[in-house]
Amino acid sequence: MESIGNLLLGFSVALTPGNLFWCFVGVFLGTVVGILPGLGPAATIAMLLPLTFKMDHTAAIIMLAGIYYGSKYGGSTTSILLNVPGESASVVTCLDGYQMARQGRAGPALGIAAIASFVAGTVGVIGLMLIAPPVARFALRFGPPEYFALMALGLTMVVFLAGKSMIKGLLALFVGLWLAGVGTDLFTAESRFTFGQMELLDGIDFVIVSIGIFAVAEVMVNMESRGGTELFKVPKGIRNLMPTLKDLKDCRFAFLNGSVIGFLIGVLPGAGSTIASFLSYGAEKAFSRHPEKFGTGVIEGVAAPEGANNSETGGALVPLLTLGIPGSNATAILLAALILWGIKPGPLLIQDNPGMFWGLVTSMYVGNVMLLVLNLPLVPLFAQILRVPYFVLYPGILGISIVGVYSISNSLFDVWLLGLFGLLGYAMRKLDFPAAPLVLGMVLGDGLERALRQSLMMSEGHLSVLVTRPLSTTMICLALAILIMPLVNKVRFFRLKAMEQDV
Amino acid sequence: MSEKKELLSGICLGSFGVYVAFEALKLPYVSEFGPGPGFFPLWIGIGLTLLSLLLIVASLFASTAPENSKSQSRTAIGRALVGWSGLMLAIGLLHWLGFGLSLALLAVFLILALERRSPWVAISVAFGLALGFHAIFVLALGLSLPAGPWGF
Numbered sequence: 001m002e003s004i005g006n007l008l009l010g011f012s013v014a015l016t017p018g019n020l021f022w023c024f025v026g027v028f029l030g031t032v033v034g035i036l037p038g039l040g041p042a043a044t045i046a047m048l049l050p051l052t053f054k055m056d057h058t059a060a061i062i063m064l065a066g067i068y069y070g071s072k073y074g075g076s077t078t079s080i081l082l083n084v085p086g087e088s089a090s091v092v093t094c095l096d097g098y099q100m101a102r103q104g105r106a107g108p109a110l111g112i113a114a115i116a117s118f119v120a121g122t123v124g125v126i127g128l129m130l131i132a133p134p135v136a137r138f139a140l141r142f143g144p145p146e147y148f149a150l151m152a153l154g155l156t157m158v159v160f161l162a163g164k165s166m167i168k169g170l171l172a173l174f175v176g177l178w179l180a181g182v183g184t185d186l187f188t189a190e191s192r193f194t195f196g197q198m199e200l201l202d203g204i205d206f207v208i209v210s211i212g213i214f215a216v217a218e219v220m221v222n223m224e225s226r227g228g229t230e231l232f233k234v235p236k237g238i239r240n241l242m243p244t245l246k247d248l249k250d251c252r253f254a255f256l257n258g259s260v261i262g263f264l265i266g267v268l269p270g271a272g273s274t275i276a277s278f279l280s281y282g283a284e285k286a287f288s289r290h291p292e293k294f295g296t297g298v299i300e301g302v303a304a305p306e307g308a309n310n311s312e313t314g315g316a317l318v319p320l321l322t323l324g325i326p327g328s329n330a331t332a333i334l335l336a337a338l339i340l341w342g343i344k345p346g347p348l349l350i351q352d353n354p355g356m357f358w359g360l361v362t363s364m365y366v367g368n369v370m371l372l373v374l375n376l377p378l379v380p381l382f383a384q385i386l387r388v389p390y391f392v393l394y395p396g397i398l399g400i401s402i403v404g405v406y407s408i409s410n411s412l413f414d415v416w417l418l419g420l421f422g423l424l425g426y427a428m429r430k431l432d433f434p435a436a437p438l439v440l441g442m443v444l445g446d447g448l449e450r451a452l453r454q455s456l457m458m459s460e461g462h463l464s465v466l467v468t469r470p471l472s473t474t475m476i477c478l479a480l481a482i483l484i485m486p487l488v489n490k491v492r493f494f495r496l497k498a499m500e501q502d503v
Numbered sequence: 504m505s506e507k508k509e510l511l512s513g514i515c516l517g518s519f520g521v522y523v524a525f526e527a528l529k530l531p532y533v534s535e536f537g538p539g540p541g542f543f544p545l546w547i548g549i550g551l552t553l554l555s556l557l558l559i560v561a562s563l564f565a566s567t568a569p570e571n572s573k574s575q576s577r578t579a580i581g582r583a584l585v586g587w588s589g590l591m592l593a594i595g596l597l598h599w600l601g602f603g604l605s606l607a608l609l610a611v612f613l614i615l616a617l618e619r620r621s622p623w624v625a626i627s628v629a630f631g632l633a634l635g636f637h638a639i640f641v642l643a644l645g646l647s648l649p650a651g652p653w654g655f
Binding site for chain 2: 187188193219221223224399402431449454460
């Protein structure tokens, strides 16, 4: 009953014409910055922050949150169409989304990304509304050993991303882990593997590596033959550009999986939407009836990670609003905004500012509907990009890649690195090394090392700390089970083969 | 052919693993706060080396597959590397000529050298791309991109 009252209060705030307008401005800007690499949600929110000082605070937080979750909708567009991840959480979408585009199914891929984002985004908001305080308290039980176990569980996703050769998948993963360690050690301020380059002291941004090994390498592969290989077929007719009922049916578990995993990972400060999308993709593949088809253009491979990275936004607002703990750059700037306006996020926020809290939550329902209405009609329009001749598309993709990388920190050194990682990605393609495990290692490497070292500091060097706490023990057992699974399958395969030969 | 590639990548990655482990040994393995900065890279280096050895062994014992008719010809790889060289050249020019002009030159290079289209097509595409990027990223989004002596 209380929930219904809160919901009604929220809608009475969110549905005022002024708040509806700012919600639309937020989600529209979010979609634009999500589509175009180079300007992420954190930078956009930071740039617009001074403009909000004279605004009503509820309207301002509705708009800023709209930019945050709106950017997640747009992030998949360049991943699917050009193999350029618009933001880090959209890297996994490249795996199947781009393959779908190559098969002439860019429209359904873009459509399912929007629908999955809507479904999971709405589930994330429901989660934020119903279970925010208890889930936030649960998340506080996560110490370094639990974070290490979570990261280890994330690393086991290599099993699902490795492709034909597990050894090659693991090698790519280890290279990713090494890359994540380049730069200044946060515990001792010692520099590692910087080769005397000042620019490497801050480490290598994960976006540079992703764009290099996905986008630049893809362009190089297509440059091999004159006139390019026939990549981009775009079927005519709007009906062929939208997901079919069968597509939606195929994705029903992906929607659920993305929603749940995204929300739970979002609640954990620091875990982030990239990890959520990797875990969701891995889970979808693990429980799929046709895991071998993942990576070749399977629609569930787009729906699960896109759902997860949108549901994560609802989850990420839980620790921010109920505990005052930001889990990402964008939520850190939202926290700064609340503090600048004189509002203290934390357990008393709901009690002291019910109109703002419930207004924000319900505006996210409204914003998700706006995003779906805004994005679905754009699908046929975006799909037309693929009709652009290849000799325009290739320099265009390289230009977008350079802009995306340069704008991270306005550094030309980063652009040189982009070129080098492009060459590495091309070599990996030629030598049949999978690229996704390398990116996975880079995403998780830093957090894994930090959590392991903090755990060992806590226990004065005893590794037992990782397996004596119930949550971490459960996750480590799960990780081991996932790692052992392919071996068991292989043994079973050989046994069956031997039995067949005996017969 | 495939085994040769695996052997070569195994040797390269194995050497890299040994390098990582040796460099990590120069860093403190333990610090006063617990594990030191060399702790994690050392194990990564060891892991890389062991996995590379496995790859080498697997390639030595693998049955030789017949030569694939679709195996990449040197010409194809050469074309890709020419394109990549063009990209690196354009990156080198960013500081001197700015983003717009460097992108335009890259487009002209790719279209003329790799696609063998007419110079008019190359110039039109280059001009359109440079103008489009400037309009979207600099004018509309306010991003600061490397500028040349002409201010763009």
